[in-house]
Amino acid sequence: DTAVSQTPKYLVTQMGNDKSIKCEQNLGHDTMYWYKQDSKKFLKIMFSYNNKELIINETVPNRFSPKSPDKAHLNLHINSLELGDSAVYFCASSQGVGNQPQHFGDGTRLSIL
């Protein structure tokens, strides 16, 4: 069974559209994350939830809205997509925050036309 799964794996859409990416983890972890990886492979934290509470909210346009319906799920909704949103988005989870390794999904490659 996949530990951290994200859907869809690929997302190709037009500028201005609204889209969502879903993430689920079956590891029983209490903390989940969204990262953005650019074309140079740089990984930047966007959001983190611990027990469904938002604990990290980096400088991200408010077009990006995370939602955590329960500890096993963290979804990302993006409004009014822009060209600069093209990237690979990774979901991750960990048990606790700070000094624990994170488990990553395989990413969602978002391409804006």
Added chain:
Amino acid sequence: GESVGLHLPTLSVQEGDNSIINCAYSNSASDYFIWYKQESGKGPQFIIDIRSNMDKRQGQRVTVLLNKTVKHLSLQIAATQPGDSAVYFCAENDGGFKTIFGAGTRLFVKA
């Protein structure tokens, strides 16, 4: 050898040789360090971690060294194999909510 600049730093090694990937971290308060491996089309995968009360930790074919004096971390891979070709990231955490990832190093293994 290594190359740096606008592109992802790259390390090329011959199959069977040992690889050393280096990382300089920024926060002197960081007390937990992790190495991740990212293969093409996949997410980063945990390899090994080390806490600041240690300066060396060994896993299967991998060793992490921590030098807190100069804020330097390295990952050594013994007998490098083609399957080790990937991008490697170091990451640091100071006990807070946020883990900071380094820029990554691409490892090429030549057969």
